[in-house]
Amino acid sequence: MKHKSLLVLAIILLSLKSFAQNDLLERLQVLQNKTVKYYNIDNYLITSEIFNSDLNDKRLNILYRKYDIKTKDLKSKNPEIPYNHIYIKKENSVSDQLTQKNSYYFVENKDKMTVIIRFSNMTSIDQDLEKKMVNLIVENTIPKENYASLRIDSINFAGRNIKLNNSCYWTNVNTVQCPYLGEMNWSLHSDLNSAQTALDNQLLITKTKKGIKIIYDELVEVEFEGTPTKAKKVVIDFNGGTSLLLGITGNKTLTVYYVAENIRNHYLACVLSFWNNDDITSTGLPQLLNQVMKINN
Template identity: 30%
Template sequence: MTLVCTFNLLRGQAINAIEIFSNTHGIRQEGTTFYEVEGYTIFVQSHRASFDDKGFKKIKKKYSINKEISPVIDTAFQKARVFVKTQVRTKKITESGIIYLFPQGPSEIIVIGLQTTLGRDEALEKFFVKSILENSIPNSVYTTMEVDGIRIAGRFIELGPGCYWMSTHNVQCPNLGQMNWSEFRNIDKAKEMVDAQSDITAGKSIGQLLEQDSIKVIFEGKETQALRMKYKLKVPQVIMGGSNILIIYYVVAEVRGKYVACVLSHYDDEIVRNTLPPLLKEIMSLRE
């Protein structure tokens, strides 16, 4: 896919491509490419549709865009049409969805979708859309669906067989724990990320928050505070095949020049009391 467009950042909104791409994780699948970068989840897809009201109607239905939302023009991408939708997740958190449509020939539309629960960073959005269109995202950001290891703030952690990607920057090792993370250029965004994730979890209807406290942990060699939640899923244990109680840690730390927002979780039957399962132990320990 090669599309040509003009792109200009607003004055003062310089973007360091090396920094951004070092914070990015991409996975290519058949028909879709996924990314995670600084709190944004991003996808790229292609659809058979005309670049007109009829085609837009088809796209709106596909991506659950309200019929009342009209496409707008982004001055950075004159050929594109953009849909912006919002969803209230909690009293504090509103999720933004930005859907870019680009014509590709007479009967095809390239869709680039960005989603975030953080305050929008429009300079980052435009930079990343431009990078997708110009095929300038380096191969180093991509991994295969087979997980041999994960890279956090520049450190590669080798994992054994059996782990898999739940999504970009989100890995699960059955019975050994799960973690998702984002890497940022500043600590405020990292804090905003974990605050949003913890607030969304606490408000979910699929379970009940049992306990919440703050504890000291060592995360990638740095002592910091973690918010710890004990969360009971409504799914019965007999269906789960084990415990339905999750222990979740929300952590922000400066690691090797990056600000990492990380959510680590495990079921309470996966460990001995006051310990961590193997995946979580790779990057974190509980302070004695």
């Protein structure tokens, strides 16, 4: 009876581990550009690339310089990472309110090459998520369906396939731009609070940039993916050298909507934007934004 109970417990623990990993994979999006892979999940932006040498190679100093890692930066190991590796944690001040937290893992894979994985976010370090992602990346076990194609005619938007104009392109993972038709970026999160935090941080980063002036900042009623909700609408004007450069293209103001909502059982953070000289339809939005949102007057 005791052995049977232990077997049942082992099955339950294995099922929980599998569920947790599947939940992570449901939120993960990957984009590969040449030798670098970009990952988007929760409040993290992650990159990885492979260096054709092991951890003992003196040329690692070249990589440290590339990532602005100094000799004084503390190098340690994460006991939950089952590979030979070097772990480095750094923080960079973005503004009085924001600190960028970076984790670097230099991991030796089974081919004796070094996989460099960088985690970056504006909230707090989630060591459990980092451990799971390191394992997935080093073992190369992320399913193909989590990868987005570089050439896009459609996107997987929180479980819904959206057709795009053939002029659209990625500017980052989960960030699509369609000239004169709008731009949006999004991320999937473990809960709604995480999604809202991601939006708050994006807005704070925008407000720290030089040459901008916020001329409108209010909550507005919208319908996002068929769900009535509220979005923060921000209109940005530009001044100084930034204004002169934009004036050449006819851009004067940028309108941005920040939305966090539970969509199809996905906690989604989305930022949608367009310029004053984009092709704005009778809805008050350009074509790309019309695909996911309506303004309630």
